[in-house]
Amino acid sequence: MPLASTEALLADLNDAQRAAVMHREGPAMIIAGAGSGKTRVLTYRLAYLIREGVCDAFDLLALTFTNKAAREMRERIEALIGAEARNISMGTFHSVFARLLRREADKIGFTPAFTIYDEEDAVSLIRSIVKELGKDEKRYKPKSIKHAISNCKNYLVGPAEYAAQHAHDEFGQLTAQVYALYQDRLLKANAMDFDDLLVNMVKLFDAAPEVLYRYQHRYRFILVDEYQDTNYAQYVITKRLARQHENICVVGDDAQSIYSFRGANLDNILHFNKDFPDVKVYKLEQNYRSTGTIVEAANEVIRHNANQIPKRVFTENGAGDLIVLHRSTSEVEEAEKCVDTLRELKATQGLLNRDFAFLYRTNAQSRVLEDALRRAGIVYKVFGGLSFYRRKEIKDVVAYLRLAVNPNDEEALKRVINYPIRGIGATSVERILEISRTQNLALWDVVTQAKALGVGRSAGAVEEFGQLIETLCSLARSENAYEVVSHAAKASGILQDLHKEKSVEGRSRWENVQELINASREYVDDPATEDPGLESFLAQIALYSDLDEKVENDDYVTLMTIHAAKGLEFPAVFVTGLEEGLFPSSLSMYDRHDLEEERRLFYVAVTRARQFLTLSYARTRLRFGTPVTADPSRFIEEIDPRFFQTPTGRRAQQPPRFESARTSHLRPLAPAAAAQPELLPTVPEREPFEGDDPATFAVGQRVEHNRFGIGLIVELEGKGAGLRAVVDFKDKGRKTLILKYARLRVVR
DNA sequence: ACGATTTAGATTTTT
DNA sequence: TCTAAATCGT
16 A cells, blocks of 8 residues: 655645644654544554654554554554564563563562463452451451552652651551552562563663663653543653653543543643643644534533633534434333343444444443343443453463463462362462462462471472473473463363363353464464563563453444543444433532543543444343442533434424434334244233332232232332342232332222 | 261452 | 352362
């Protein structure tokens, strides 16, 4: 493919975009509104710098937040300037820093083979430590402690400093103690958690100024994407790296900052000019993605936030369709209504499955939507649940691999020393850890000399396990990742163990392990792979998420959380579960800053849509298995009713007054039965009725239900909104009904 | 030491 | 409702 000339490149841009692309030296901040062509500006800018000889590809460091963003950027730059693009250092903060830390590991007491602990590993290690301290883990929840430690690390606060800050707080004191021990254990296990990949960068810079100096000169130009999502640690690292040349360009949108729960600090972008007073600010305000209606509605929403950089996002696109609002009594009905709208859009607009996305606040909400889509025979794919590499069976095999590279990996050892079962119980494992701790021996030494060190009855089995790992270690030294993975899966006995299971789940677990072997094969065979060894394969999958699994070209409806949808766009978007307490979440409703973040999240959701937007809520939905009633989200009210197809209040009774032939959503939606009339003969139904006040019910009362008919109340339980009745129906038997929405009528 | 059963807690969001 | 950890019984 011929590469575009610089002139052609610049001709592709509007004035604001072009100015940002042509910014040469010195600090720059690009505020890129939703849909304003941010990625284009980013990629064009990098291409421009290289083309114009302002810098070399090797001088560039481009940091993103997700692997997906990094991959996309790389592909698009390659399309512009060809293979030269591969020389840019580009990736997520975590992956770029992990690579760098591997190179310099010895300077901070690690080896290049260090393991990256995921959340599960980290919490598990903290749980061990809490137990070893003899503390009650009900009172001091490992997860809470992990969270506190993570916060510390985001702000580069060490255990001692934290202890001093929380001198009079019991939880704080314990956390500080655990924090210190946790870091000891990580170091001993040659492991880092996600946060350490940042913290240790700072430690590296402090411990070895010459390394900092080297990278400062290596990376003359630094680009940071999604700057609004960076935390303090990331801020410090990039600032220090950029100090020599000050060629730092940050790109972001304060209105799309949705990660403060992970330490993202909006101040980084709001106060960027304090650190770099001569910063040049570029604002990209023209939206190319969405219809006028969607852009305006989004603006109205975000206007309710006090804390933001003033900007005016506008579009020259037409007004387009109005927003559809579905009001449902239950989450099941909500899903059905949305699926109906989806079918209608498919039929009238010629859209494909891949043009649709269902977005929601929490992963748990996907289930009903999946059910409805499955019933309608629509292909969908859920992103977000647990990713492939987080599945139990995969983590088990990976644990063996981790040990092959780093036999001191405590969490991997604990995970598989007795899986498949080889008679090494919890007591023996604790004994091993205790010996390692008290005699200050490496975990691996205790394993290999279990008998001599007095591990106990299972010492023989432990040493045998050690030999198994030893075999894998030597294999890893000479063979590529695929060879080690396939051998480990067999030699560990995992494949055999899974093969024994006859259940459907067991079968799929076995297949998953095969899939992991395939993945390692592909990794080894991929020409883009620089190092086919196990170590780099592991390094890659440690920072992998399921978002990276998206297969293009397949025609499926996308289901994902709004967080996961950031950076994506779809012709038609459904935002579901717009209820107080769910979105905004009850955990974020009572604090101004949290609420503003929820609102930004809603802003992100709305601005994913190009043409068609549907918002919906359910009056009551099952949460943790019990029905919860909620009011519609305040965010709905923050959009002027004129943007909605149905007037706020109830469904329109009359055809819409809009001229456009496209505004056809108001056509009475076909009932589900219409799709397969021959299968579902219409039963003449009684006139449906609203229920009587639950307060008037009593045991022994005769009642009528819309579907179940006449019955007798035999029991009443619960109170308030949770009031339930056990009713004995004449033809349908006993049912337990939630009165709040069962709509029972007293029969006299 | 291990499997079966019970129970508690989780639902924000992710590198 | 679903999962993971705790407890129990063998």
